[in-house]
Amino acid sequence: MKVQAWPLVTILLVGAILFPLYWVAIASLTPEGRLFAQPTLVPDALVLDHYRALFGERDFWTPVRNSLVVAGATTAFCVALGAVCAYALARLRFRGKAAILALVLAVSMFPQISIVSPLYLVLRELRLLNTYPGLVLPYLTFAMPLTIWLLVGFFRQLPPELEEAGLMDGAGRLRTLWDIILPLSWPGIATAAILTFLYSWNEFLFALSFTLGPERHTVPVAITLFRGQYQVPWGQILAAAMVATVPVAALALAAQRRIIAGLTSGAVKG
Amino acid sequence: MMPPPPATAGGSWRRDEARFAWALALPALGVIGLVALFPIAWTVWESLHLHDLRMPWLGRPFVGVANYAEAMTDARFLDALAHTAGFVAATVTLEMSAGLVLALALDRLARARGLIRTAVLLPWAIPTVVAALAWRFIFESPGGVANAALVRLGMAPPTWFADAAAAWIPLVLADVWKTTPFVALLLLAGLQNIDRSLHDAAAIDGAGPWQQFRQITLPLLAPALLVAFLFRALDAFRVFDVVYVMTGGGPGSATETIAIYTFTVIMQHLRFGFGSALSVIVFAVAFLFALAGIRLLGGRAFEDRPS
Numbered sequence: 001m002k003v004q005a006w007p008l009v010t011i012l013l014v015g016a017i018l019f020p021l022y023w024v025a026i027a028s029l030t031p032e033g034r035l036f037a038q039p040t041l042v043p044d045a046l047v048l049d050h051y052r053a054l055f056g057e058r059d060f061w062t063p064v065r066n067s068l069v070v071a072g073a074t075t076a077f078c079v080a081l082g083a084v085c086a087y088a089l090a091r092l093r094f095r096g097k098a099a100i101l102a103l104v105l106a107v108s109m110f111p112q113i114s115i116v117s118p119l120y121l122v123l124r125e126l127r128l129l130n131t132y133p134g135l136v137l138p139y140l141t142f143a144m145p146l147t148i149w150l151l152v153g154f155f156r157q158l159p160p161e162l163e164e165a166g167l168m169d170g171a172g173r174l175r176t177l178w179d180i181i182l183p184l185s186w187p188g189i190a191t192a193a194i195l196t197f198l199y200s201w202n203e204f205l206f207a208l209s210f211t212l213g214p215e216r217h218t219v220p221v222a223i224t225l226f227r228g229q230y231q232v233p234w235g236q237i238l239a240a241a242m243v244a245t246v247p248v249a250a251l252a253l254a255a256q257r258r259i260i261a262g263l264t265s266g267a268v269k270g
Numbered sequence: 271m272m273p274p275p276p277a278t279a280g281g282s283w284r285r286d287e288a289r290f291a292w293a294l295a296l297p298a299l300g301v302i303g304l305v306a307l308f309p310i311a312w313t314v315w316e317s318l319h320l321h322d323l324r325m326p327w328l329g330r331p332f333v334g335v336a337n338y339a340e341a342m343t344d345a346r347f348l349d350a351l352a353h354t355a356g357f358v359a360a361t362v363t364l365e366m367s368a369g370l371v372l373a374l375a376l377d378r379l380a381r382a383r384g385l386i387r388t389a390v391l392l393p394w395a396i397p398t399v400v401a402a403l404a405w406r407f408i409f410e411s412p413g414g415v416a417n418a419a420l421v422r423l424g425m426a427p428p429t430w431f432a433d434a435a436a437a438w439i440p441l442v443l444a445d446v447w448k449t450t451p452f453v454a455l456l457l458l459a460g461l462q463n464i465d466r467s468l469h470d471a472a473a474i475d476g477a478g479p480w481q482q483f484r485q486i487t488l489p490l491l492a493p494a495l496l497v498a499f500l501f502r503a504l505d506a507f508r509v510f511d512v513v514y515v516m517t518g519g520g521p522g523s524a525t526e527t528i529a530i531y532t533f534t535v536i537m538q539h540l541r542f543g544f545g546s547a548l549s550v551i552v553f554a555v556a557f558l559f560a561l562a563g564i565r566l567l568g569g570r571a572f573e574d575r576p577s
Binding site: 081 | 295378514542550
């Protein structure tokens with residue numbers, strides 16, 4: 001009895017976790033007229049209508065492109081500046097380090113809503129509302145501390161002799177960082193990049209506040225603003241939800257181990 | 271390029287290290303200062319002014335703490351505060367309990383570990399907007415699958431999103447579904463840090479599973495539980511996406527949380543002064559949570575040993 005209980009609990013919980021995703025996937029392939037008919041677990045007819053309408057009538061490519069550009073640029077910027085900053089915080093000795101680490105962590109916990117009003121006013125003043133930089137700049141508020149915090153945890157785990165070895169060989173500090181540390185760090189940097197991309201891809205509040213029209217809406221904003229002529233176009237909404245899910249689900253699949261390690265390292269192991 | 275440091279030049283070598291560190295750290299820190307610290311200072315300043323974009327002829331006069339005084343007597347704000355507190359209490363309780371059970375189950379997993387962990391990671395990885403839409407679709411009245419299931423069980427389901435009380439159920443469920451995996455993975459990492467031999471020794475001494483859980487697992491898991499609790503409480507307090515997408519704060523303002531109300535005041539009523547005062551209040555509460563979190567995390571991060 002005791003031996004059987006835990007696998008059963010696991011199956012039930014994993015079932016509860018997967019069911020909504022399964023249900024959305026099936027519904028996105030179901031003809032509109034039957035979406036709210038007597039539900040059955042196994043569908044008897046699947047159609048691609050909603051996906052065709054999504055990319056044909058609605059031009060869902062535009063939000064997908066916007067999201068890719070904004071999340072990609074945010075990630076590139078954060079990794080480039082954040083990696084060297086994290087290296088300094090993790091492995092070099094200088095005064096004020098502990099305070100800076102605490103500050104970075106504090107900023108990562110900022111509620112986004114508390115800086116919407118000044119960001120809106122600044123972006124309006126700079127004429128950056130409804131532009132790509134007008135989204136990337138706000139995204140740095142959460143993405144930069146996240147990248148730094150993740151990479152500090154990673155750099156700390158590298159063996160302490162690496163710098164000594166480089167300096168003994170007569171390489172300068174910069175060369176040691178570039179030739180020895182960074183090549184060894186690509187797993188950590190890749191993890192940080194994936195997580196930063198995920199958070200930027202999923203972001204909603206800033207994108208809702210700082211974009212004004214469909215030409216700059218990101219995927220999450222575009223989906224919530226779908227309107228039909230007479231009723232909620234559920235088929236297309238759910239198809240769009242699948243499109244928003246696929247890239248991040250693929251990343252989660254490909255890098256499951258690294259993502260979990262990155263997520264939990266900062267919080268549990270320090 | 272640079273020769274290794276001679277033993278006698280320790281002082282200048284140390285100065286050189288500090289200078290190098292600042293050169294590496296400053297660009298990123300500058301960005302954080304510019305996009306996060308400067309705006310939060312601006313929010314505080316803005317909150318002391320009357321600034322209504324719909325009435326530009328009023329200008330932007332300094333009004334002291336008038337905006338805060340208004341917040342304290344604003345019934346809609348106080349309601350939103352109460353809604354948020356209730357949402358935090360409900361979701362965090364459910365997420366911590368379900369997360370602990372899921373973590374214990376994952377810890378005992380003998381087969382298909384990678385596959386199941388990927389499945390568990392999915393709700394965390396997808397956009398919150400998508401999770402909210404999925405659950406809204408499930409609870410859509412009258413044709414949604416939740417209603418169909420309840421009818422089959424012989425119950426009369428409410429019109430979820432038109433009912434001030436019932437609307438909370440899909441909201442809480444969606445949030446719990448989305449974030450329990452994160453709690454579970456945090457706790458799982460904590461569980462795997464517990465020395466197996468402790469359980470073996472306890473078993474030899476005749477301790478049953480429940481006793482082992484109470485005497486060994488729970489005390490040793492306490493730091494991870496506390497961290498998960500703080501993260502979740504902080505996150506639930508500023509909840510926006512789920513509510514905006516599922517109910518929009520409605521029906522009426524029955525499910526309006528503090529972030530939703532603040533957003534409405536700023537982006538729809540265009541009252542930037544008053545909205546900034548609300549933002550500062552949100553920030554102050556979150557800051558208290560964050561302070562507690564940093565004491566916990568930071569302390570251990572700098573000591574490099576488990577507490």
